[in-house]
Amino acid sequence: MAFAELEIDASQIAGLARTFELAKARAPKAISRAIARTGAMTKTQVVRSLTAQTGLNRQVIVRAVKAKPGLMSYALLSRGGDVSLKYFGARETRRGVSAAPWNHRQVFAGTFIKGGRFPKRVPLPFGGQVMARTGSSRLPIAKRKSGLFIPKEMVSGATAAAFLKTVNTVLPVRLQHELQAILGGHAPT
Structure with a gap:
């Protein structure tokens, strides 16, 4: 505190x-x-x-x-x-999730909100959280934070x-x- x-x-x-x-x-x-x-x-x-x-x-x-x-x-x-990236107006792009911590929009490469292949992606059951793979395989994945x-x-x-x-x-x-x-x-x- x-x-x-x-x-x-x-x-x-x-x-x-x-x-x-x-x-x-x-x-x-x-x-x-x-x-x-x-x-x-x-x-x-x-x-x-x-x-x-x-x-x-x-x-x-x-x-x-x-x-x-x-x-x-x-x-x-x-x-x-x-604070999670979810709270900074996160939206998914082909290169990764775009979010604006500190009021500065940037793309976080390798992150995602939805699953599946483009253009038929479906929402994942994580409440809109921005996720990233923690290893070289498909799983495990973890929530991505902003650093703020x-x-x-x-x-x-x-x-x-x-x-x-x-x-x-x-x-x-x-x-x-x-x-x-x-x-x-x-x-x-």
Whole structure:
């Protein structure tokens, strides 16, 4: 399981010190609400970015990325192994199966989804999985994987940048908003 480290620049929140002083006992509730709202917005951005970065369907990414909101925290978690080629828009050609991991279409030579001779090929009972022979004879065969791991992709590249950008821009604004709501709209800016 992969985890990301989050750093927030304290200078962004320093202007809120006087507001925290006025809010006192009600500040933790405002902080919790701001974190929850920022976390939900961040999850949306992470799902969008991860969909574009990996080439997987949005539904697969939504199922893979789980939110774990807490009282004063919000975590995005994902686990899983090597994703099968089946999930990257796999389609069979004469040279092998064409699939698009990392949003880059390529042909995986020697792989197949169907059995029989061209043009009368029939579906195999493997649920659309991309298969490849593991030896020089007809059998045994094994499922072919892509080499893409969702947790690893979640903490790298454009997805990590989208996460940090969203948190750094949205959290201070949401925190100010929630504190103003607690103070009846009269918080100093």
